[in-house]
Amino acid sequence: MSTTKIVILGAGYGGLVTAIRLQKKMRRKELDVTLVNKHDYHYITTHLHMPAAGTDHHENARVTISDLIDERKIRFVKSTVRQILPDEKKVVLDEATLDYDYLVVGLGSETETFGIPGMQEYAMSIKSINSVRFIRQHIEYMFAKSKMEPKRKDYLTFVVGGAGFTGTEFVGELADRIPVLCKTYDVDPTDVRIYNVEASPSALPPGLPIDLIEYGMEVMRRKGVQYKLSTAIKACTAEGVILGNGEFIRAGTIVWSGGIRGNSLLQQAGFDVQRGRVKVDSCLRSYQFSDVFITGDCSIVTSPEGTPYPANAQIAVQQGYNAARNLLQMARGKEMRPFVYDYKGTVASLGRGDAVGLLKVKKVKGRLASFLKKVIDARYLYLIGGIPLIWKKMIRKQKSATRNYHVPN
């Protein structure tokens, strides 16, 4: 009998945690595990809002996979997935094709633009190391450009579409960074505009109690953020955004955080999808292909009441634990255990030293919430890389260029 072949696609939260848990729990040569990822690094999506705004170095938001994976136990293949063939139990990569007995799909999300014209072309989104380095440089480029064409105040206007979790966290960092950039580029801070446009009537992550939302919006407004709530973006152009009410905001920078959808490879492979995401069974498997586990943003998990849980890092990590355990249970001829989401709460950063959130049902805000946010970040680093990783990414971390561009006196 040959060893069961497991292929894990994607080293995001779901895929990476699956791999790390297998590595830790499986006996020598118990399973033949291959992890496939486009980059040789994993990135910490929940931290990307900082390098996007330039308030932290992007190196602090990624971890080299070979630092986490023991290649004597798990094979790592740096390649891009081109096609999933669930009927043939094969995966086509850029330079190879892999067979599997069980597949774990953790290929993450794509930007959902809801068909808004121009959004794909003219808006940037916070989704990878590459994209946040691009946003960071775009912002600085606009500051530099505004000094070459002093009449183009629109270079100093920033529109962020979506005021949910990612939009709020990014806007908080951006507002913190503006004074530094103004000093670096000799720009009058009153020339800078930050608009956060949101189709729903409320900013900040849905589900937060009203007093926390008000607190958060007040913090943001004091930093100079202007909210446009109950306002859809009708179109984006090379010059700015057209709002639902017909208003045109000329802007040099448009960042879209208004929605995500599952990786389009799933639909192409014949999976039944809702916005690119696949509804999974109690053990995170596709209803169509029971040898395919789906984790993270590609999956839809519903609560016992039948409502889908929002896609986030917390659930993806727990899915990774569950998938790894069930793969081992199967290999050992034992029964699989259903996935139960243990919701611990959510904390959204409002920029330096401030945050709002709920821990289960307990409200937190201000410095305490900001501290808890760091604890949550540290907990995740501990989970994937232990104390050394916390040391490397949070303590002895890469300095952001921002601070050093700050001019004293």
Place this chain on the structure above:
Amino acid sequence: MSTTKIVILGAGYGGLVTAIRLQKKMRRKELDVTLVNKHDYHYITTHLHMPAAGTDHHENARVTISDLIDERKIRFVKSTVRQILPDEKKVVLDEATLDYDYLVVGLGSETETFGIPGMQEYAMSIKSINSVRFIRQHIEYMFAKSKMEPKRKDYLTFVVGGAGFTGTEFVGELADRIPVLCKTYDVDPTDVRIYNVEASPSALPPGLPIDLIEYGMEVMRRKGVQYKLSTAIKACTAEGVILGNGEFIRAGTIVWSGGIRGNSLLQQAGFDVQRGRVKVDSCLRSYQFSDVFITGDCSIVTSPEGTPYPANAQIAVQQGYNAARNLLQMARGKEMRPFVYDYKGTVASLGRGDAVGLLKVKKVKGRLASFLKKVIDARYLYLIGGIPLIWKKMIRKQKSATRNYHVPN
């Protein structure tokens, strides 16, 4: 009898040194001196190649004017000069009009594009703090962009037009910075191209002996610079440059250092100009308006043999000394002294730790030349701001973002 009114236009080398020497040498209220400058800072043009490439912070290339000028002695007006009216002895600024008895014009240079189509629109030039911040950010932006569109290798191609003093110094720094940027942006260094295009058959500042030129070119080639000599640029487009031989180089970045001309305000004011520059008499005065002194890049000074000296910082500083002295001589009813250029030599940087040059007739190269270059820089800072300025700009200096983006391990 009212005090003689001196107006100095421009706080570049010529204008600033004139003001500083007057401040030092004149008696209390002996002259009524006004210094006009567009910015509230003076910038060290000979240092701009470093912040342009991002190898030094732009703060190290500028000095706040109020740190140098004692406003009890000299009035400083931050404004842009709109018009010079030499017949009426007036200068029109953005918000005011000034009368003068004697005018010192040190308004610096503009880029000479020789009518090359597209050069004005698509090439950047190393001429001010604003322009070098823009170049620095443009370069990084191209790196960030190349990761978003991996097929666009042209984003990683850099064309520098002109391989004279400025072109060479910039290319040396750029080549030094590339490995750092490649690490920061996960770019394969073999994808990066640097072309230095020069119409004359030789690179490096004219007048250097052949062995130094060969040494310098070899240093640059080892850093990855590709020379295109005896090659004119026929046109620039949004996509790249068209060379004289018909070759098209697709490039995301074009920097032009191929020529300068005098400030166009002089021609508009009715001065006889050659490429915007005014030929001056032995006391640096216009032949048409003997109450107008012209210094720096706006002036043409000829050697006793009648050949014009090249425009550079060294001559501008000496002109500032001479202009200040002669203004005082006149005020004291004494005879003016003719300007005599004391050529001390020239050293061109080839990037970190290397340079070539001539001190009078003595050849220097390598580490020694690089050290001498720093001595020359320090000497100038000493001249305008004493030891404290050397301390601030060269020792306790602003750290470049570059170094911090460098990833260890």
